[in-house]
Structure formats: C-alpha cells, structure tokens
Amino acid sequence: MSAKIIGLPWVEKYRPNKLDDLISHQEIISTIQKFIDNQQLPHLLFYGPPGTGKTSTILAVAKQLYGVKNFKKMVLELNASDDRGIGVVRSEILNFASTASLHCKGFKVIILDECDAMTRDAQAALRRVMEKYTKNVRFCLICNYLGKLIPAIQSRCTRFRFAPLSKDQMMPRINHVVEEEGINIDQSGMELLLKLAEGDMRRSLNILQASHLAFNKVTEDIVYKVTGRPNRNDIRKLMEWLLNQDIKYCIENIQELMIENGLALNDVLTDLYEEVCEADLPEIPKAELLSTLADIEYRLNIGASEKIQLAVIVAAFSKVRNTVPRMEE
Ligand SMILES: Nc1ncnc2c1ncn2[C@@H]1O[C@H](COP(=O)(O)OP(=O)(O)OP(=O)(O)O)[C@@H](O)[C@H]1O
Ligand SMILES: [Mg+2]
Incomplete structure (x- = not known):
C-alpha cells in the first residue's frame, strides 16, 4: 500500500488518498462531504466510464470516515475478482452487514x-440485505453501466x-506526476x-509510465509507438491514397x-473513422463510408479476415469516389 514501494504502477502510486486530491466531480465530492458531516450517508451508487475516479472516491471516503487504522475492520471491499453469485450475498455480505462493530461507533x-x-439472483438477494441492515451498514455500489x-x-x-474527465481537468494531475517523476515530456x-x-x-497515467520507461522521454511519436496507434500523418497519407489511387x-x-x-486493421479503422468524419465529402457518400466502416469493425470483431476487410475498405472508397465528380483531399 505504501507509495514508497519501488515499481508500483503510477495509477496506484498516485491514487488520490483524500477527497481533496481528487480532480473534478466537485459537486459529487461536496455532496458526499455534506452527507458525512451530517452523518447521513445514504447507500451510494457510482457509475460511469473507466478511470474516472469511482473506486478512488469511495476509498477516500472510507479512509476519511475510519482512518487507516480501522479501515480493514469497518470496510468490506468486494470486486469482480471475488465470487459474485448469490452465495456471497448470503454468506460474506450478510455476515458483515448483520454484525455491529465493536471497534468503532456507527x-x-x-x-x-x-x-x-453480480448475477441477477445476487442482486435480488441484496435488496433485502440493503434494507434490513441499513443501521449497521451502508453500501456503495460501483459500476460502468x-x-x-x-x-x-x-x-x-x-x-x-462520474463523467469522463476533461483535458483541462487531467492536465494539472499529469503535470504533478511529471514533476514528481522528473519526466521529460x-x-x-x-x-x-x-x-x-x-x-x-x-x-x-499508464501511457505516461510506459512511454517514460521505454524511451525516457515522451513525445508524440513515442506515444504513438507505445500505444500501438497509427501516426496521424500516416492515416492522412492513407486517406489520400484511398481517395485518389487505384484499388491495387x-x-x-x-x-x-x-x-x-x-x-492491426482495427487500429487503422478507428483513426480512419475520425478522418472520414472530418473529410470534406458530400453527406451521402460520407454516410455510406461510415456505415461500411462500422460493418467492418463488427466483422473484424467476430473474426473476419483482415485481408478481405481491407479490400472492402478500399472498395468502398473506390465506389464513393466514382459517385462524386471530383474529390481531392
Ligand atoms: N478524479 C480523479 N482524480 C485523480 N486521479 C484519478 C481520478 N480518477 C482516476 N484517477 C487515477 O486513475 C486511477 C484509476 O482510478 P479509479 O480506480 O478510481 O477509476 P474507476 O472510476 O474506479 O475505474 P473503473 O471503472 O475502471 O474501475 C487512480 O488510481 C488515479 O491514479
Ligand atoms: Mg474502479
């Protein structure tokens, strides 16, 4: 748990320990802070996309409530790696919820x-536990969907x-890590x-750490390399070919x-999609291309051949090119 352990991934090393360390979601944090101050914490449900601070927020709340000393005794933490069937609700969760603590009041x-x-059965069983033991325990449920x-x-x-963080919100936190770790970016x-x-x-943070470890500096090219994403200039070149060159x-x-x-073709597809969205094409051909790209993504995900799907992309552009009078760029 200590931040001094060498080799700790930065996502853990820089996990916010206090509510104050969390960036963004100020309204959420101040509302929860009010609940705590008034000793009226309800059952909580945090939802939103990955990496936005859901787990960090509840851990910070729990640390604030109990301090590091009582944390283990007062908090039961279960995640996807634990069994999520009805058995856990009937045993571990029920046991913990139905017993008052001797260590700490509240x-x-x-x-x-x-x-x-969690399975639907487990969720159904949880309903009653949540109601019956509210005096002893508060639940915090966290999910993406x-x-x-x-x-x-x-x-x-x-x-x-928990909404995705904006660039402006992320920047100061990244700069903090850059300074602490002495990163050349x-x-x-x-x-x-x-x-x-x-x-x-x-x-x-993961991209930052990987780039720093592999190359000792972080530039646009290195980030492209580390993430395995195609370089934007390459995609522009590719788009240029698709709009102007023959199929072969x-x-x-x-x-x-x-x-x-x-x-992989999938990587190319994501960026090509953005390029097509931005391209100066008439609406109907653009719509056709986007719809083809979506079909191809689906086919690739169910295991279609990359070679043939690449040909489908090229063919789609060729068709579109021939339906509009002149298209450059
Ligand atoms: N709001 C935030 N403020 C500061 N750091 C954050 C924030 N959100 C995420 N982080 C950083 O990202 C890491 C992952 O965050 P966290 O585990 O809280 O995400 P999550 O919302 O629970 O994601 P998931 O849905 O994938 O479980 C943290 O360890 C922290 O370093
Ligand atoms: Mg989480």
Whole structure:
C-alpha cells in the first residue's frame, strides 16, 4: 500500500488518498462531504466510464470516515475478482452487514466494486440485505453501466455519475506526476496523451509510465509507438491514397504501411473513422463510408479476415469516389 514501494504502477502510486486530491466531480465530492458531516450517508451508487475516479472516491471516503487504522475492520471491499453469485450475498455480505462493530461507533461500509458483474439472483438477494441492515451498514455500489443493475437496487441508492474527465481537468494531475517523476515530456506528447486517454485518467497515467520507461522521454511519436496507434500523418497519407489511387495500389501500400508499423486493421479503422468524419465529402457518400466502416469493425470483431476487410475498405472508397465528380483531399 505504501507509495514508497519501488515499481508500483503510477495509477496506484498516485491514487488520490483524500477527497481533496481528487480532480473534478466537485459537486459529487461536496455532496458526499455534506452527507458525512451530517452523518447521513445514504447507500451510494457510482457509475460511469473507466478511470474516472469511482473506486478512488469511495476509498477516500472510507479512509476519511475510519482512518487507516480501522479501515480493514469497518470496510468490506468486494470486486469482480471475488465470487459474485448469490452465495456471497448470503454468506460474506450478510455476515458483515448483520454484525455491529465493536471497534468503532456507527455504520460500516460495504463496497461492491464492479457490481455490474453480480448475477441477477445476487442482486435480488441484496435488496433485502440493503434494507434490513441499513443501521449497521451502508453500501456503495460501483459500476460502468447502470443498465446491468436491477431497478430495485438502483432505487435504494443515491446515484452519482462520474463523467469522463476533461483535458483541462487531467492536465494539472499529469503535470504533478511529471514533476514528481522528473519526466521529460514535450507539448506534442502531452497533447496526444490527453487525446488518447479520452477522459480516462488511468489510461493517461499508464501511457505516461510506459512511454517514460521505454524511451525516457515522451513525445508524440513515442506515444504513438507505445500505444500501438497509427501516426496521424500516416492515416492522412492513407486517406489520400484511398481517395485518389487505384484499388491495387491502395491495398499494397496500406498493407505495407501496416506491416512496417505493426498495426492491426482495427487500429487503422478507428483513426480512419475520425478522418472520414472530418473529410470534406458530400453527406451521402460520407454516410455510406461510415456505415461500411462500422460493418467492418463488427466483422473484424467476430473474426473476419483482415485481408478481405481491407479490400472492402478500399472498395468502398473506390465506389464513393466514382459517385462524386471530383474529390481531392
Ligand atoms: N478524479 C480523479 N482524480 C485523480 N486521479 C484519478 C481520478 N480518477 C482516476 N484517477 C487515477 O486513475 C486511477 C484509476 O482510478 P479509479 O480506480 O478510481 O477509476 P474507476 O472510476 O474506479 O475505474 P473503473 O471503472 O475502471 O474501475 C487512480 O488510481 C488515479 O491514479
Ligand atoms: Mg474502479
């Protein structure tokens, strides 16, 4: 647990320990702080995309409530790696919830992290436990997708949505890590890092650490390399071919580019999609291309051949190119 352990991943080393360390979600934090101050903590439900601080927030709340000393006795933490069937609700959760603590006054906390992995039976069994033992225990359920939780559980909790973090919110925290670790990062590297993180703080720290470890500096090129994402200039070149060259030329050159850079078609697809969205194309051909790209993504995910799907991309562009009078860039 200590931050001094050498080799600790930065996501853990820089996990916020106090509510004050958390970036963003100020309204959520101040609301929870009020609950705590008034000693009226309800059952909580945190949901939202990965790496936005859900687990960190509840751990910080629990540490604030009990201090490090009593944390273990007062908090039961279960995540997706623990069994999530009805058995756990009837044994471990029920045991913990039904016994008052001798160590500390007040309620205990049960954290059910990644609770969307709980079976429906387990969720149904949890309903009663949540109601019956509210005096002894408060639940904090955490998940990525609300839809996987039965409505009865949702209605027993106060819900908080953790939105993806904005670049402006992530930047100061990343700069803090950059300073602490003495990282050599340039502007282009930082911008790309923030873009690829897509609001996921965990991803940004992982990319930062991997780039720093592998190359001792963080630039745009290095971030592309470490993440295995195609370089933006390569994608622009590829788009240029697709819009202007014949089918054979496109297939050969794109294949070569992918081999040279160790790219999978799926990686290319994501960036190509962005490029098509931004391209100056008439609406209908653009819509056709986007729809083809979506089909290809689906086919690749169910195991279709990369070679043939690449040909489908090239063919789609060729068709579109022939339906509009002149298209450059
Ligand atoms: N709001 C935040 N403020 C500061 N650091 C953050 C924040 N959100 C995430 N982080 C960083 O990212 C790491 C992962 O965050 P956390 O485990 O809280 O994410 P999560 O929302 O629970 O994600 P998941 O849904 O994948 O479980 C933390 O250890 C921390 O380093
Ligand atoms: Mg989590």
